[in-house]
Amino acid sequence: MAPEASRACTTFVLRDSRQLLVGHNLDWHWERGLLIVNPRAVAKSALVEKTPARWTSQYASVTFNQFGQERPFGGMNEAGLVVEQMTYGGTLYPAPDDRPAVDLLQWAQYQLDCCRTVAEVIATDRVIRIERPTHPGRIHYLVCDAEGDCAVIEFLAGRMACYRGDELPYAALSNDTYTNSAAFVRAQGLPGPAESTPSEINPLTRFRWAAGRSAAFRSRDPEQDVDYAFRTLRQVAQGRGTVWSIVYEPRKLKIHFFTQGRPQRQTLEFVRRELARRRTVQFADLQSPTTNPGGVTWEDLTEARHRAYLEAFLGMDELKRRFADLTPIIEPTLRTIRGFTGPPDPETGR
Numbered sequence: 001m002a003p004e005a006s007r008a009c010t011t012f013v014l015r016d017s018r019q020l021l022v023g024h025n026l027d028w029h030w031e032r033g034l035l036i037v038n039p040r041a042v043a044k045s046a047l048v049e050k051t052p053a054r055w056t057s058q059y060a061s062v063t064f065n066q067f068g069q070e071r072p073f074g075g076m077n078e079a080g081l082v083v084e085q086m087t088y089g090g091t092l093y094p095a096p097d098d099r100p101a102v103d104l105l106q107w108a109q110y111q112l113d114c115c116r117t118v119a120e121v122i123a124t125d126r127v128i129r130i131e132r133p134t135h136p137g138r139i140h141y142l143v144c145d146a147e148g149d150c151a152v153i154e155f156l157a158g159r160m161a162c163y164r165g166d167e168l169p170y171a172a173l174s175n176d177t178y179t180n181s182a183a184f185v186r187a188q189g190l191p192g193p194a195e196s197t198p199s200e201i202n203p204l205t206r207f208r209w210a211a212g213r214s215a216a217f218r219s220r221d222p223e224q225d226v227d228y229a230f231r232t233l234r235q236v237a238q239g240r241g242t243v244w245s246i247v248y249e250p251r252k253l254k255i256h257f258f259t260q261g262r263p264q265r266q267t268l269e270f271v272r273r274e275l276a277r278r279r280t281v282q283f284a285d286l287q288s289p290t291t292n293p294g295g296v297t298w299e300d301l302t303e304a305r306h307r308a309y310l311e312a313f314l315g316m317d318e319l320k321r322r323f324a325d326l327t328p329i330i331e332p333t334l335r336t337i338r339g340f341t342g343p344p345d346p347e348t349g350r
Contacts, residue, residue: 008203009086010236011142012210013150013171014229019219020148020251023210023229024074024084025237026064026244029322031260032313033066033073033244035268035296037275037282040078044113046102047071047332048131053100057113060275062255062268064244067326068310068333069281069301071105072112078275079116080146080250083108087175091138093130093155101131104139111143118149118164125160135324142173146250152178170211174236175203185211197235206236226256230265244286259286266296285309303334310334 009028014021040060046052047070063075074084085108093104102110107130115121121143140154151164152173163178170185184204191212198205213232219225229247237245246257253270283305284296299305310333313319314326 008175008206008238008241010174010206010210010233011084011086011172012214012232013142013144014214014217014225014232015148015150015171016217016219019217019222019225020144020146020249021225021229022082022084022142022144022248022250023233024244024246024248025233025242026073026246027238027241028066028243029241030066030313030316030319031243031287033064033286034068034301034309035284035286036063036065036069036072036301037061037278037298038063038109038113039275039278039281040113044070044336046100046110047106047329047336048101048103050096050131051100053102053110053128055110055114059113059116060278061109061112062270062275063109063112064246064257064286066313067105067329069306069336070109070333071103072108073105074108074246075112076248076250076253076255077112077115078253078270080253081112081115081117081121082144082248082250083111083121083141084143085139085141086173087138088140088154088177089136089138089175090177091140091155092158093132094158095132097129099127099129101129104130104133104137108141117145117147118143118151122151122153122160122162122164130155140173140177144250154178170207171214172207172210174207174210176207180204181207181211184208190215201236201238210236222252230256261287268296307334 009026011024038061040057042057045054059077059079061075061077063072065072076082111121142152144150150171151162154161170182181204185208188208191209226247233245243260248255255268256265258265281301282298283301284298310330314330
């Protein structure tokens, strides 16, 4: 499942020789969601009906999920690979062929499970495809690795379109094609230091503003750099429509975030999570009060807890009116939990 075409989001990259940050705003109708720790060495099958892809996770990751486990909006793995997605209604996914399929959100989880670099992400197009959805959700992606290699990946006219290196002059993405967005910046120019933030920000002006802030970025110190990223997110925010704001540090393996209902900034450090040693799927409810100031409170994601979340979120009348009745995905999603036995204990091999 994926957000409807009207959802507006912005992602950008700040990078120089000293620093690498990825910022993302989720602009959407609903704030509720789960922060999930996904272990390595877990055998998986795609949540699609026909020719599902199958794989085993090589890397642990932390993801931001709203439609349940394995369907992240975005996240980062232990190798420092970041995948984020934004709506683009003109997306056309590949027609069925010999490749096994994943759904458009689980595509991000597959990349976080299997890839260390942007080059590896791009290469997966040879072995998997995104199943064409029957719902209206259509998205494109910005991916970035710990070496600072970044790419915009779109699916246009049934084929992957990738912008990377010299073809990615502006390290940003919103809700139009990268080609249209870059052409708009070339026509308008990057915003100058004295230019005020537009009072009405559409996808192209959000892209232009994020691209300008990215181009102007110069690392000072870690705290100021993260503050610069969050200021940029505020400048491209959609008022109360922006429900999550996230800053990733791929080289330091940190995630900073806050939500509309919990505006206190929280920080997750991968080292403290000991991701490589996790043997259970863990989660934190993004709306629950934390007992760990500045951090998150973790619990095991049991079937009962996951069912309670999915039934409450997917059962909302407003979600059914605005998007679709998604309650049929509850049972297939819970089968993922039932089939999860965890990676083997490194000491016993069991």
